[in-house]
Amino acid sequence: MKRRRFIAASLGVCAIGAAPAGTRLLTGATLAFGASVSIAAVHHDRAVAERAIAAALCSVRAVDRLMSLHSPRSEVARINRDGILRRPSRQLLTVLEEACRLSRLTGGAFDITVQPLWQAFSRAAAAPGQPRLPRERDRLDAARQVNWRHVEFDAAAVRLTRPGMAITLNGLAQGYAADLALQALREHGIAAALLDTGEFVARGRRPARDGGEGRRPWNLGVRHPRDAGGLAAVVRLDDRAMATSGDYASTFTPDRLHHHILDPATGFSPVELASVTVMAPTGLQADGLSTACMVLGAARAHALAARLPGVDLLTVDKHGVARRSPGFAAVELPPT
Template structure:
């Protein structure tokens, strides 16, 4: 799954938290677990320690369940089985929800978002193990297997029409996991929470009147920030060419343009704010493929969506209502 694109700015000094706790009864609670090949984390403010702990356990369990269903590596996952067999009986409702979002994003983006790009990832990854790029013939063969319209699904089965086709939900699953985790903490009565499943969702405040804070990393300097965001009531996701690059110049990386059969050439990173984590996750991938101008036009038509793009020359563009940066 996707590697970290954000740096959490954290809750603040413990002395400050203690002061708030004494005034309001709110205390900071946190927990973490392994999923998506990384560590996922839950941070919340709540006045009942027992309920807070139960909320964290429920949230982590919900996120891990998405990983178990949608991993492309776990032989027991439904996505692995679909890729292996070309057909899957009785898809889980969570998988159906993510597949439906994928289809809608493919339609809205005119195919720029496409979960059937997995053969391209496999082909480039195999070549990278030999410190090479795929041959033109290898790339054309993989490219010929990419077409989101060749995936059929309903509650009875999911089916890939073409032999050798495969899907990846890496552009949606972590955002969906964050959404489920947030729903789990809210079901326990928690109103102030930050969910980090590789993509982020946040509700309420981190302490007092202070909003949750995220730092967006610079696409070319791993220890530098391109922006610091104050967020509440939204999902946040970043896609970048640096996350899994096949070449040192970042020209070839883990995001693929389905029209090219290779990586998009304009942008180094895209950060998206959206009403939920899954939509932010998917749009960040779609917008990387579409480039700034097409992404800007599409975002303007979607309620509650804002974006920041950074091109390969370092040029930054933000939509008009993108949150002010600290």
């Protein structure tokens, strides 16, 4: 399971749990997608905030149950096992529709059917001895199963039309879960919140440090792909979602040339970029685009972002050279 981790540069909350009495920022967490998921919500009524956070976390866990690769009862696992799933959930269809749209938009750079390739690399890397790559025969066999056009779906069923195919929604599910969690918060009257499902979604502004009437923006630091303790940028989330994909998150070889993001066209990991951070109107969009842009490379990724309303990105190549789109402006934080 890939995880895109940011450093919360100025959240001001160090522990999970209810905020102290008298403050207006409350937090909650759960386990999903193989890691901790957290929500910080702002509201004057503590009880309302607690109910909202509980509902939002429930939404996140529901997406994890539906789309996990590791639970044999999930819809994704059943599709991969049987090649067909009848009466798919509305949530699964929503994510599949976005996957199909993004595959068309990127000319196949985003493809949820890369799972056989990932499995081939994972099996080889887990073999005893030095880090290994799959045999060429195994890699080519897996690559032949990769083609997003062979996933058919409607309200009646989801079908994989070729034997041996398998899908992964790891490049979309966490962003979608953040969107559903935000919707749950809004339904409970929460207008300001920061959600971390592995992708970030922010709305509104957070309380002032001194508990006064002022509000401050949600500022997040983006991890530098070559310095785990350093930042590539600090950005202000202006009611958008943010997601990062990087070659450091889950690697098959120590040199980071082979990792969890795979190019459907070559059967190998993309060679140019070390990380991509995308800001977009929704978590679902940001999540998928961060993966797609890693495959596209800097020039094509920035050209794509320029055509998409509300989308900005930061790319960092293997040499540490960063490039920002015009709307991806770094911010200076006041002294803490």
